[in-house]
Amino acid sequence: MPIKTEPFYLNIGPQHPSTHGVFRLRVALDGEVVVGVEPIIGYLHRGIEKLAETRTYTQTIPFTDRLDYLSSMTNNLAYCLAVEKLGGLKVPERAEYIRVIFSEIMRISSHMMAVGFFLNDLGAMMTPVLYMWREREKIMDMFEMVCGQRLLYNYMRIGGVSQNLPDDFMPAVKKFLAEMPKYIDEYDQLLAQNEILLARSKGVGILSKDTAIGIGASGPVLRASGVKWDIRKMDPYSIYERFDFEVPTGDTGDCYDRYWVRMLEIRQSVRILEQAIAQIPEKGAVCADVPQFFRPPRGEAYGYLEGPKGNIGFYIVSDGSIAPYRLHIYPPTLINITALSDMVIGWKVADLIIIFGSIDVVLGEIDR
Amino acid sequence: MTLALNGEEIGKKLAEAFPAAVVSSDKLNVLVDSKHLQPVAEYLKNTSGLEFDYLTFVTATDYLDYLEIVYRLVSLKNNHSLILKTRCHTRDNPVVPTVVNTWRAAYYQEREIFDLLGIRFEGHPDMRRLLLWEGFQGHPLRRDYL
Numbered sequence: 001m002p003i004k005t006e007p008f009y010l011n012i013g014p015q016h017p018s019t020h021g022v023f024r025l026r027v028a029l030d031g032e033v034v035v036g037v038e039p040i041i042g043y044l045h046r047g048i049e050k051l052a053e054t055r056t057y058t059q060t061i062p063f064t065d066r067l068d069y070l071s072s073m074t075n076n077l078a079y080c081l082a083v084e085k086l087g088g089l090k091v092p093e094r095a096e097y098i099r100v101i102f103s104e105i106m107r108i109s110s111h112m113m114a115v116g117f118f119l120n121d122l123g124a125m126m127t128p129v130l131y132m133w134r135e136r137e138k139i140m141d142m143f144e145m146v147c148g149q150r151l152l153y154n155y156m157r158i159g160g161v162s163q164n165l166p167d168d169f170m171p172a173v174k175k176f177l178a179e180m181p182k183y184i185d186e187y188d189q190l191l192a193q194n195e196i197l198l199a200r201s202k203g204v205g206i207l208s209k210d211t212a213i214g215i216g217a218s219g220p221v222l223r224a225s226g227v228k229w230d231i232r233k234m235d236p237y238s239i240y241e242r243f244d245f246e247v248p249t250g251d252t253g254d255c256y257d258r259y260w261v262r263m264l265e266i267r268q269s270v271r272i273l274e275q276a277i278a279q280i281p282e283k284g285a286v287c288a289d290v291p292q293f294f295r296p297p298r299g300e301a302y303g304y305l306e307g308p309k310g311n312i313g314f315y316i317v318s319d320g321s322i323a324p325y326r327l328h329i330y331p332p333t334l335i336n337i338t339a340l341s342d343m344v345i346g347w348k349v350a351d352l353i354i355i356f357g358s359i360d361v362v363l364g365e366i367d368r
Numbered sequence: 369m370t371l372a373l374n375g376e377e378i379g380k381k382l383a384e385a386f387p388a389a390v391v392s393s394d395k396l397n398v399l400v401d402s403k404h405l406q407p408v409a410e411y412l413k414n415t416s417g418l419e420f421d422y423l424t425f426v427t428a429t430d431y432l433d434y435l436e437i438v439y440r441l442v443s444l445k446n447n448h449s450l451i452l453k454t455r456c457h458t459r460d461n462p463v464v465p466t467v468v469n470t471w472r473a474a475y476y477q478e479r480e481i482f483d484l485l486g487i488r489f490e491g492h493p494d495m496r497r498l499l500l501w502e503g504f505q506g507h508p509l510r511r512d513y514l
Contacts, residue, residue, distance in 0.1 A: 216473025235370035
């Protein structure tokens with residue numbers, strides 16, 4: 001008869017490098033094996049939904065930067081899409097292209113951080129991250145060029161973008177796109193068939209297709225489980241229907257698939273960028289004529305898009321005044337960790353760290 | 369394109385299956401009585417032609433006279449969506465049945481609504497505050513909080 005012992009409870013976080021922010025995991029352990037896990041969140045809750053109720057529609061855009069601060073551009077865009085849907089606004093052609101260009105650059109940047117820190121969690125301390133940062137630095141420079149900021153851009157506006165592209169932007173992005181495929185090949189050469197990476201992540205933390213759909217997972221987490229669902233293809237927003245790209249999917253939904261889907265998505269983003277750079281109109285307005293105190297008609301709208309971490313959305317209720325009556329932010333990473341216990345139970349503590357890392361969470365978005 | 373289904377047609381279909389469930393329906397959404405929410409949810413998930421297998425967001429809005437809970441359902445198979453709504457007309461201790469058993473996606477979102485708007489979801493396995501600490505007084509996203 002096996003001897004039954006009490007589980008040992010271990011708190012990982014809120015201050016711990018592997019939690020990617022202020023996040024606490026209360027883990028029940030039997031020896032070194034995880035038997036239960038409970039995420040405890042809210043350490044970074046700033047009440048953005050409440051703050052938005054007392055600010056104008058434009059004043060809320062900077063708050064959206066501070067949700068998922070590694071993909072501020074797409075957060076800005078999702079919010080603007082929701083307000084535009086509510087107000088029935090039309091965005092100028094050139095602004096649409098600029099939006100797509102920055103969304104895809106942002107996706108590359110966010111995926112690089114995700115992959116870099118995933119390898120960091122695996123124990124490849126800082127080296128892969130620094131390789132990824134080498135290219136991310138160029139992306140940051142491009143953002144700085146266009147809006148003066150490197151992390152929190154506040155660039156998108158209701159009806160377009162805040163300012164036109166500077167003259168030196170196009171040469172910089174063309175140079176970046178010419179170099180990028182070589183760098184991705186280099187990462188794949190270093191990482192894709194790396195024996196340690198394969199041994200640690202293949203078959204670890206499997207999220208089945210049914211569970212992924214059931215919990216409402218989105219983004220690379222959903223696609224790694226074999227579901228071909230990308231908002232850019234299934235419900236195209238902005239001008240995504242004009243571009244030719246593929247939606248990569250995984251087979252098993254393990255940690256390796258989540259890593260690999262992100263690497264493939266970086267290649268697809270480069271493809272979209274090349275097409276957008278070739279098609280963008282030379283001249284034209286970059287923002288529709290929107291009054292400073294924009295009053296959308298009464299009603300409600302849900303604007304959403306395929307962000308780097310999943311399907312981020314904003315649900316807005318308008319009462320016809322200058323401020324939203326209710327703003328709800330749909331956070332993809334909070335939804336993606338719903339099935340964390342299914343993925344980690346039975347694995348060891350070291351695996352828990354990489355399974356959590358492979359989901360790619362940002363606490364600014366979970367806690368809002 | 370994800371086709372937003374006409375609420376009126378779905379409302380008619382639901383009214384045939386559950387005569388007392390549908391309160392009203394228009395082009396954009398269907399409003400159901402919260403007493404019938406769970407069977408309606410199961411029906412929407414399992415009926416062929418609808419197959420809403422994927423719940424995106426659940427949220428609630430305080431309209432002062434009533435609290436409204438909004439569900440956005442998507443069918444990954446048929447690529448269409450529907451906005452489902454239900455209301456509670458009381459402000460002290462409002463209760464709505466949970467849909468966690470149908471769509472697990474609601475797990476954290478219902479806890480968040482309980483935390484910020486104070487709507488209790490009956491049958492939820494772990495109805496506690498999510499973002500704010502235990503012992504916090506009030507529900508900040510209610511319009512009369514500040």
